[in-house]
Amino acid sequence: YSTALAEYFDGLIDADSRIEPRDAMPDAYRQTLIRQIAQHAHSEIIGMQPEGSWIGRAPSLRRKAILMAKVQDEAGHGLYLYSAAETLGVDRSELLDKLHAGKQKYSSIFNYPTLTWADVGAIGWLVDGAAIMNQVPLCRCSYGPYARAMIRVCKEESFHQRQGFEILWTLSKGTEEQRAMLQDAADRWWWPALMMFGPPDTGEAATGGHTAQSMAWGIKRFSNDDLRQKFVDMTVPQAIKLGITLPDPDLRWDEERGHWDFGPIDWDEFWRVLKGDGPCNAQRISTRVAAHEEGAWVREAAVAYAGKLAARGEG
Ligand code: FAQ
16 A cells, blocks of 8 residues: 555545545545444344234234334345445455354344334334434445445435334324323434444443444545434424323423533443443344344355356356
8 A cells, every 4th residue: 555545545635526436545434434334234134023913913913014024125225235345355254254253243222122013113112213313424425336325325214214113103193092002102212322322432431342433534524423413303392292201301492502402421331332242232133143144045046046157167
């Protein structure tokens, strides 16, 4: 990696152009992207589990069809993202091995259980809502294949968010029991959704983290706290519309800042979940590993078929 190549790379970043797979890039840039894209892909695949467990229990045929489509979309996002990671010179089987061995992360949010049907709505509303807030800026990420993948992913996430809100909207107009179920789901998902944006930029719980470097490289366009604030500002009026309260006594509109103030986040809980000690970590990984092992014959068959085509000169 010569000085001339470094200058070429810096020039592309300064001009806000896209870096493409064949361009020279610093190894640290490549490794950061592999880390983030792999974590993102793993989140999509592990993220199928909390909602997937409700496909057989959806309250109507219409709800079942919608939920199946949504969970399939998440699988598609995962495959898209593994392909984007592969353009950086890694193999998806290597990434999956790391996920299964606990050496690569996936989003903290998917380690919480889905106890009721309202949780399916809350995931769409809050989890997909947070995902969109984080991913729309990634459509302008400096790495071309990741940025382009995000465009379609964001369109689909936007449908997911609306379907979640619509489930909750229906519950909000239902019986007292249904409204209580909605309130309980919001109470349990609110804080974990805020944690999705990652550790704070400043203050006691700040870790330094990757933000400054990733922003300099045009991978991240906003800091974790900026995106979290945007999410709170977007979501609080929607909660009011649903007629629910959010579980934060410090939540209030700050006229001067023009933003909603919110209370402290329990970062100890966040780090505990990341270390594997959330309510569902062990279950999520064991389900994933079992699915991978049960699917081995599909991968073997695909490889054998590709071999046959190649032997016939058609591959
Ligand atoms: N969970 O310095 P930073 C979805 C880690 S949406 C777990 O801020 P960075 C859609 C971080 O990796 C969810 N780990 O790191 C869906 C780092 O550890 P490391 C997925 C977290 O990378 C909806 C350390 O903390 N979305 O799946 C989390 O600059 C419904 C320090 O953090 C994406 O992945 C967390 N929440 O910023 C699917 C979006 N936060 O790697 C199904 C792309 C931080 O040094 C159903 N990713 N960490 O060991 C990103 O935008 C970034 O990677 C951040 C973290 C913002 C998540």
